[in-house]
Amino acid sequence: MGVTIKDVAKKAGVAPSTVSRVIADNSRISLDTKKRVRKAMKELGYHPNINARNLAVRSSQAIGVVMPSSTDKALQNPFFPEILRGIGSVAHGTEYSLYVSTGGTEEEQFEEVKRMVFGNRVDGIILLYSRANDEVTNFLFEKNFPFVIVGKPYAYENQITYVDNDNVRASREITQHLIDLGHQHIGFIGGSTERLVTVDRMEGYMTALKEAGLPVRDEYKVQTEFLESGGRKAVEELFSLDQPPTGLVIADDLVSLGVINMLEQLNFHVPEDISIASFNNVYLSEITRPPLTTVDIQIYLMGVHASRCLIEKVKAKDEPAKRIIVPHKIMYRQSTKKKEL
Amino acid sequence: MGVTIKDVAKKAGVAPSTVSRVIADNSRISLDTKKRVRKAMKELGYHPNINARNLAVRSSQAIGVVMPSSTDKALQNPFFPEILRGIGSVAHGTEYSLYVSTGGTEEEQFEEVKRMVFGNRVDGIILLYSRANDEVTNFLFEKNFPFVIVGKPYAYENQITYVDNDNVRASREITQHLIDLGHQHIGFIGGSTERLVTVDRMEGYMTALKEAGLPVRDEYKVQTEFLESGGRKAVEELFSLDQPPTGLVIADDLVSLGVINMLEQLNFHVPEDISIASFNNVYLSEITRPPLTTVDIQIYLMGVHASRCLIEKVKAKDEPAKRIIVPHKIMYRQSTKKKEL
DNA sequence: TTCATATCGGTAAGGGTTAACATATAATAG
DNA sequence: CTATTATATGTTAACCCTTACCGATATGAA
Numbered sequence: 001m002g003v004t005i006k007d008v009a010k011k012a013g014v015a016p017s018t019v020s021r022v023i024a025d026n027s028r029i030s031l032d033t034k035k036r037v038r039k040a041m042k043e044l045g046y047h048p049n050i051n052a053r054n055l056a057v058r059s060s061q062a063i064g065v066v067m068p069s070s071t072d073k074a075l076q077n078p079f080f081p082e083i084l085r086g087i088g089s090v091a092h093g094t095e096y097s098l099y100v101s102t103g104g105t106e107e108e109q110f111e112e113v114k115r116m117v118f119g120n121r122v123d124g125i126i127l128l129y130s131r132a133n134d135e136v137t138n139f140l141f142e143k144n145f146p147f148v149i150v151g152k153p154y155a156y157e158n159q160i161t162y163v164d165n166d167n168v169r170a171s172r173e174i175t176q177h178l179i180d181l182g183h184q185h186i187g188f189i190g191g192s193t194e195r196l197v198t199v200d201r202m203e204g205y206m207t208a209l210k211e212a213g214l215p216v217r218d219e220y221k222v223q224t225e226f227l228e229s230g231g232r233k234a235v236e237e238l239f240s241l242d243q244p245p246t247g248l249v250i251a252d253d254l255v256s257l258g259v260i261n262m263l264e265q266l267n268f269h270v271p272e273d274i275s276i277a278s279f280n281n282v283y284l285s286e287i288t289r290p291p292l293t294t295v296d297i298q299i300y301l302m303g304v305h306a307s308r309c310l311i312e313k314v315k316a317k318d319e320p321a322k323r324i325i326v327p328h329k330i331m332y333r334q335s336t337k338k339k340e341l
Numbered sequence: 342m343g344v345t346i347k348d349v350a351k352k353a354g355v356a357p358s359t360v361s362r363v364i365a366d367n368s369r370i371s372l373d374t375k376k377r378v379r380k381a382m383k384e385l386g387y388h389p390n391i392n393a394r395n396l397a398v399r400s401s402q403a404i405g406v407v408m409p410s411s412t413d414k415a416l417q418n419p420f421f422p423e424i425l426r427g428i429g430s431v432a433h434g435t436e437y438s439l440y441v442s443t444g445g446t447e448e449e450q451f452e453e454v455k456r457m458v459f460g461n462r463v464d465g466i467i468l469l470y471s472r473a474n475d476e477v478t479n480f481l482f483e484k485n486f487p488f489v490i491v492g493k494p495y496a497y498e499n500q501i502t503y504v505d506n507d508n509v510r511a512s513r514e515i516t517q518h519l520i521d522l523g524h525q526h527i528g529f530i531g532g533s534t535e536r537l538v539t540v541d542r543m544e545g546y547m548t549a550l551k552e553a554g555l556p557v558r559d560e561y562k563v564q565t566e567f568l569e570s571g572g573r574k575a576v577e578e579l580f581s582l583d584q585p586p587t588g589l590v591i592a593d594d595l596v597s598l599g600v601i602n603m604l605e606q607l608n609f610h611v612p613e614d615i616s617i618a619s620f621n622n623v624y625l626s627e628i629t630r631p632p633l634t635t636v637d638i639q640i641y642l643m644g645v646h647a648s649r650c651l652i653e654k655v656k657a658k659d660e661p662a663k664r665i666i667v668p669h670k671i672m673y674r675q676s677t678k679k680k681e682l
Numbered sequence: 683t684t685c686a687t688a689t690c691g692g693t694a695a696g697g698g699t700t701a702a703c704a705t706a707t708a709a710t711a712g
Numbered sequence: 713c714t715a716t717t718a719t720a721t722g723t724t725a726a727c728c729c730t731t732a733c734c735g736a737t738a739t740g741a742a
Contacts, residue, residue: 004698015722020700030720047459051395052698055727060392062440062462067422075426076419076624081408081443085416088443092453097462098441099403102422102429112433118388121403121438258628283417284625287599345728356692361730369690393728396697 003044012040023048054120062097063087063310064122066113066136068129069106074225077254078282079299080128083150086303087126094311096123110135117145124314126306130154130162130196146313150306152196161313163305163324167197170295170328171204172211174277175249177293177330179212182339183247183275187220187238189259190251198223201251201279220245224255235262244268246339250278253285253294256335260288271337281331290334302326344385353381364389395461403438404428404651405463407454407477409470410447415566418595419623420640421469424491427644428467435652437464451476458486465655467647471495471503471537487654491647493537502654504646504665508538511636511669512545513552515618516590518634518671520553523680524588524616528561528579530600531592539564542592542620561586565596576603585609587680591619594626594635597676601629612678622672631675643667 009016014033021029022037029037040046054060065087067075084100091098099122101112113136116122125140130151140147141156149162178186188205190198206216219241222234238244250256256278260270268274271290278285281296305324313319350357355374362370363378370378381387395401406428408416425441432439440463442453454477457463466481471492481488482497490503519527529546531539547557560582563575579585591597597619601611609615612631619626622637646665654660 005700006698016698017700017723018721021721024700028720033720047455049396049698050460050462051392051401052727053700054392055390055396055729056698056700058727073624075422077422078417078419081416081418081421084441085443088441089445092443092445092449095456097453097456098443100425100429100439100441102426102433102439104430104433108433112438114388115391115436115438119391121391254625254628257625261628261630261632264630283414284595284598287595287602289602289605289630291602346730347728357728358693358730359691362691365730371690374690390728393697394730396699397728397730399697 003046005046005048007044008037008040008046011044012037058120059123059314060121061095062099062122063091063307063314064099064101064113064116064125066101066109066125066127066129067103068131069103069109075103077252078284079280082282082299083128083303083306086300087307088303089300090304090307090311096311106135110139113139117143124148124310126150126310132194132196144317146310146317148306148310148313150302152200154196158323159321161309161319161322163302163309163326165295165297165302165328166325167200168204168207170279170297170330171201171249172208173204174279174293174295174330175205175208176212177332178247178249178275178277178336179208179214181247181275181336183245184214184339185220185243185245186214186247186249187222187245188249188251189222189224189235189255191225191255192223198251201249205249232262235259236266239263239266239268245274247275247336248277250276253278253280253282253292256292256294257284257288260335271335272340275336275339277336285331286333292331293333293336294331296329296331298326298328344387346387346389348385349378349381349387352385353378399461400464400655401461402436403440403463404432404648404655405440405442405454405457405466407442407450407466407468407470408444409472410450411444416444418593419625420621423623423640424469424644424647427641428648429644430641431645431648431652437652447476451480454480458484465489465651467491467651473535473537485658487651487658489647489651489654491643493541495537499664500662502650502660502663504643504650504667506636506638506643506669507666508541509545509548511620511638511671512542512590513549514545515620515634515636515671516546516549517553518673519588519590519616519618519677520549520555522588522616522677524586525555525680526561526584526586527555527588527590528563528586529590529592530563530565530576530596532566532596533564539592542590546590573603576600577607580604580607580609586615588616588677589618591617594619594621594623594633597633597635598625598629601676612676613681616677616680618677626672627674633672634674634677635672637670637672639667639669 005016005019008019019037022034088098101109124146127149130149130153132154149160152164153160153162188202190202193199209216222238224234250259256276263270270276277293279295281294285292285294309322346357346360349360360378363375429439465487468490471490471494473495493505494501494503529543531543534540550557563579565575591600597617604611611617618634620636622635626633626635650663
C-alpha cells in the first residue's frame, strides 16, 4: 500500500499538483505531460487516496442510503434490493459510492445518520421510507443537508425533494378495477398509518369507493405491517363479518401472499371467492399462485430518479426542491376476477 | 459545517492532541480533563472528521459488501437484505460503516471493488457470492486484502476465510427426508453450476440418493437460475418424462415458488402429487401456499459471522483463515408429504 | 537532597490531496 | 524590441486528525 501522488510526480518529472490536474483532466495541462503522467501512473499502479482527496475537497463522492428501522421481517421485502439496484446503477455511473445503513432501532439509525453527516462520510442521503415525525428527516432538514426521500415527506412537502408514485391515484385506479369487476364489498389492508404510503393508498381506496357510491366501512380497513398474530386475527375478523369483502386492496405484494395463504386456510379461494389487488409488482408477484394483479410502481426507476436528484442537489446546493412522480402501471393478472352474481 | 478539534481544544483550554486522546479514551488523560473536553465537545457539537482521521490512521472504519453481479431479478431475493441486516448489526455495534456495491456487470463490479480497495475506502470486503474463476476473488487474494466470502471459495479453500453452511449435508438430509416419505423419484433444480452452492447442494442430493440405493438420473437434474423461459421449459420437460419425479429438491425458496405455480398450471398439486423441499427459509416461505419445507440456513447469522470474521481479520492482518459453518435446521412444513402408494 | 518513575499534556511532523497564487516561457501586439 | 497576455507548470498552504517524542510536575525511595 502506498504509491502516492508524489511518487508519480517524481517519476514523471513534474510537480504533484500537475499530477492532480491530470487526474482531474484539467485543460491547462498539455497533452504531452498528460500522457507522460498517465504512463507513470499506470506503471506505478497508482490510485488516488480517497480519504486525502475527500479531506481536501470536503466531500466524499458517496451517498448514504437509509433503510427503514426494523428489527424484523420488513426488510426482507424485495423492494429494498431492487431500489438499491436502481440507486446503485446511477451512483456507479457517476462514480459515487453507496453507503448503507440497515435499520436496527430508530435510535441506532439516527446515530448512523449522524455519523454519516458529521463525519463527512457522505455528500447526501436517500431515505428509503417516510414516517411521521421522523427524527432523521427533521435533522437532515434543519441541517440543510442534501437529501431526498423515496416516498412522500410528512412535512415541508414543498421544501423537500422526493420521488414517489401517485399513490392516491394508483390506489383509486386499482380499487376502481375491482369495482368494475362487480365487487361491492372491498376491504383494504395496509401497514401502519404512520407511513405516508399507507395513508395515500388508503385515501385512493376510499375515493374510489365514494365515487362509485359505495359505503366506506371502517370494519373493512385493516392495519397490519406483516402477518404476525395480530394481523392474522384482524384478517380473520374481517372474514367473519356478516358481509365479508369479496375484494381486497392490499398495500404490499408480500402481504398479499400471506393473506392469500390465510384465506385458503379459511377456505376462501382467490380469485374465485375473493379478488386481490396489491402494490409493488416485485418479481415474486408474477410467480405466485395466482399471479397477482398489482400496481407496478417501477421500483428500479424510483431508485434511479432518487439517485439523480440527490446528485444534482449535492452538486448545486441551492437546487430547488423537486418532486418526481414515477408513473405506475397496473399489471392485470389472475388474482382478480369478475364477481359472480 | 466545521467545528474542528482545534476549536474544542481552545474551548477546553487544552491542546488538540489531548482532545484526540479523549476521543480515543486514552488512559493517559485524567478523568478531569476528559470531562472538561467532553463538555466542550458537546457544547460545540463537535464530531470528528472521518476523512481526516482515516487519512491519519490509514484506515476507514468501513467494510465493503459486494453483491453478485446481475442485471436481473436475482437480487430481488430476500436473502440479500437479510444478510445485509446481519452484517449491518455487527458493523454498527463496532462502529463500522457499510459500503455496498450493487452488482451491475462483472466488469463494473470489479471496478467498484478496485475503487474500494485502492481508494482506501474500506478496510475489508465481504463477498456475497462465490463463483468459479472470479476476478474479484483472485484480485483480493493476490493483494492479500482482508476479505471473507459468504459461501464456499472456489479455490484456496483453506487460505480464505469463509462462512458457509454445510450444504452437502443439509441437502443430503432434506433429500433423505423426501426418501423417508417414500419418494423414489426425486428431481433437483438448482442454479448455475458455476456457483459453488449449487454444486454442494447437488452433491448432497446425489449422495442421499446413492445411500438409499436409488438411481441418479441426469434427466432429473435441472439447471435454471430463475424461471425465465428456459427454466420453464426445462421443468416442463421434467414433468413430461415417462416417470416424472414425485419429489423435488430445489436450491432456493424463490425458485420453489415459481415451480409450484408452474406445476399447478400443469395440473400437478403440491404436496399431493409432488413434494417440494428447498433452501433458505426466507420469510416468504412460511406464508406461501403451501408453506415450504425448507432448510433454514440462518441468513442473518451468516451475516453476523461474516462481519465478525472480517473485522477480526482487519484488526489483525495475520489472523489465520477461518471457516465457519453455520448450522442449518430443517423446517418441516406443508410442501412435503408422504408419498401415496 | 537527589534520582527514578509516573502522570499528564504539549509540540510538531506527518498522512495524500487540492487549489490559490506565483513563476517561467512562449506568443502576440504595439 | 519591449510590453502584455496566454499557456503550462511549480510552490505552498490548507484540509483535520493522530501519534511519536519531549517536557513539566508530582511522588516516592534511597
